[in-house]
Amino acid sequence: MRSEHMTRRRFIKLASAATGSVLFCSRTALPQSPMTMPQGPSSAATASGSAPPEERADYTLRIDIGLVEVGPQRIISTATYNGQFPGPLLRLKEGRRVVVDMYNDTDTPEQLHWHGQFLPVDVDGAAEERTPFIPAHGMRRISFTPGPAGFRFYHTHLRAGADLSAGQYSGQVGPVYIEPHHEPGAYDREVFLTLKEFEPFFMRGGDMAMDFLSPAATVLALKNAAKKAERETRGTPKGYEVGYRLFTINGRTLGHGAPIRVKHGERVLLHILNGSATEIRSLALPGHTFKVVALDGNPVPTPVSVPVLWLGTAERVSAIVEMNHPGVWVLGDLADDDRNHGMGIVVEYAGRKGKPQWVKPAQSRWDYTRFGRAGMTAPAPDEVIEMTFAKQQAAAHGFNLWTINGVPFDMEKMTTMFQVRRGTRYRLRMRNASDDIHPMHLHRNSFELTKIAGKSTAGVIKDVVMLGGFQEIEVDVSADQPGLSLFHCHMQLHMDYGFMALFDCV
Numbered sequence: 377m378r379s380e381h382m383t384r385r386r387f388i389k390l391a392s393a394a395t396g397s398v399l400f401c402s403r404t405a406l407p408q409s410p411m412t413m414p415q416g417p418s419s420a421a422t423a424s425g426s427a428p429p430e431e432r433a434d435y436t437l438r439i440d441i442g443l444v445e446v447g448p449q450r451i452i453s454t455a456t457y458n459g460q461f462p463g464p465l466l467r468l469k470e471g472r473r474v475v476v477d478m479y480n481d482t483d484t485p486e487q488l489h490w491h492g493q494f495l496p497v498d499v500d501g502a503a504e505e506r507t508p509f510i511p512a513h514g515m516r517r518i519s520f521t522p523g524p525a526g527f528r529f530y531h532t533h534l535r536a537g538a539d540l541s542a543g544q545y546s547g548q549v550g551p552v553y554i555e556p557h558h559e560p561g562a563y564d565r566e567v568f569l570t571l572k573e574f575e576p577f578f579m580r581g582g583d584m585a586m587d588f589l590s591p592a593a594t595v596l597a598l599k600n601a602a603k604k605a606e607r608e609t610r611g612t613p614k615g616y617e618v619g620y621r622l623f624t625i626n627g628r629t630l631g632h633g634a635p636i637r638v639k640h641g642e643r644v645l646l647h648i649l650n651g652s653a654t655e656i657r658s659l660a661l662p663g664h665t666f667k668v669v670a671l672d673g674n675p676v677p678t679p680v681s682v683p684v685l686w687l688g689t690a691e692r693v694s695a696i697v698e699m700n701h702p703g704v705w706v707l708g709d710l711a712d713d714d715r716n717h718g719m720g721i722v723v724e725y726a727g728r729k730g731k732p733q734w735v736k737p738a739q740s741r742w743d744y745t746r747f748g749r750a751g752m753t754a755p756a757p758d759e760v761i762e763m764t765f766a767k768q769q770a771a772a773h774g775f776n777l778w779t780i781n782g783v784p785f786d787m788e789k790m791t792t793m794f795q796v797r798r799g800t801r802y803r804l805r806m807r808n809a810s811d812d813i814h815p816m817h818l819h820r821n822s823f824e825l826t827k828i829a830g831k832s833t834a835g836v837i838k839d840v841v842m843l844g845g846f847q848e849i850e851v852d853v854s855a856d857q858p859g860l861s862l863f864h865c866h867m868q869l870h871m872d873y874g875f876m877a878l879f880d881c882v
């Protein structure tokens with residue numbers, strides 16, 4: 377116990393050394409020097425793939441309640457990694473094993489999920505997959521081989537339910553970049569941006585922007601199913617939704633963080649992460665376009681320049697912006713209210729001064745298939761798994777209850793819904809019998825988009841995909857990760873109220 381105490385004190389030192397910087401491109405977690413090295417795991421549980429105790433940790437992540445100064449006189453208290461928001465950028469190398477110590481200084485057992493990586497269940501970070509918790513006031517040491525290459529991230533994976541200080545409503549989000557053998561496209565430098573709201577509150581009802589997805593085709597049978605369900609719950613008030621008072625990029629409201637300083641002619645590779653608990657985000661930069669080179673960290677077959685980026689919860693976009701329109705601009709969300717409450721960051725050309733300018737972009741739509749292999753159709757899978765997602769209005773103590781094939785996920789029983797065989801290629805046919813967009817995520821795997829709202833595509837590899845209201849999507853996945861993999865809507869409010877299912881690959 378004494379050594380644990382020592383270790384903790386040393387890490388407080390390390391954590392405070394790493395705090396304070398709000399620079400976006402230099403927020404790297406420092407690999408530890410021998411001065412700050414832990415003495416090895418204490419009494420806390422370690423993963424089965426754990427490192428020998430004498431081995432030094434490559435990275436340390438410390439969960440604790442801390443303060444985030446999002447703007448002048450606006451300081452919020454929330455759980456963070458290493459006392460900063462976003463958590464430190466971890467730059468890993470594909471295939472090079474790392475040892476990570478995860479400390480939890482809060483009163484609640486935690487899960488730290490490595491989103492977008494292909495990791496074993498005891499490391500992945502989801503209680504539903506039976507990953508051990510990081511005990512309250514304890515630690516876990518894990519080791520894993522990072523992969524696949526690209527832009528990933530880490531975040532908490534706790535159920536929050538009605539507690540708006542828990543789970544992804546907190547500040548527990550941080551970027552991971554796994555260096556590939558080949559970088560996607562030529563650029564001069566990289567900037568990492570984490571989009572995140574704070575100060576959440578509950579409200580009844582509320583509408584989601586929906587008209588930006590393309591193709592827009594909806595399925596009549598899904599609409600009819602929703603209408604039928606609506607008739608049955610007539611008179612029931614709408615379920616709770618979450619709104620936010622503060623909107624930030626890299627933990628700062630618009631105008632209160634360091635601007636992105638650029639030079640005329642520079643090509644800047646933006647790595648953008650939607651770290652929201654529940655929101656879909658958009659971004660535009662007046663006078664500029666985004667050449668999308670990777671989605672969810674995976675290079676796309678057809679890089680295309682677009683005027684507006686859209687990111688569902690947990691999605692990532694890597695895009696090159698050619699800085700060819702000198703001025704001082706707002707890189708911001710299209711929603712005026714959200715941008716005016718902070719969702720933006722200033723882009724400032726060298727030698728230019730003045731008030732940052734925002735210009736509303738022309739109407740455009742977000743179409744995943746544009747980034748796919750033109751004219752290609754994916755080969756037929758071995759098997760098709762059918763899924764229908766539906767909402768039971770306000771059925772869970774005023775919260776909407778979500779079902780997959782009629783079944784809400786049960787956190788007590790944690791039953792497996794889909795048995796899959798290793799080496800088999802499955803097509804997941806997802807049908808949305810609700811009017812919400814759902815960012816659907818599969819742990820420990822990535823999938824290939826094969827059909828979006830009736831339009832065939834191939835070659836776009838992702839781990840989250842937005843499924844539009846009353847729409848259908850098909851993705852193909854090869855079952856090659858043995859054990860449990862959690863599949864869920866990435867909106868905290870939806871996953872917490874039923875919108876999850878377990879795959880078991882045997």
Ligand SMILES: [Cu+2]
Pocket residue numbers: 812813814815865866867870871875
């Ligand atoms: Cu959802």
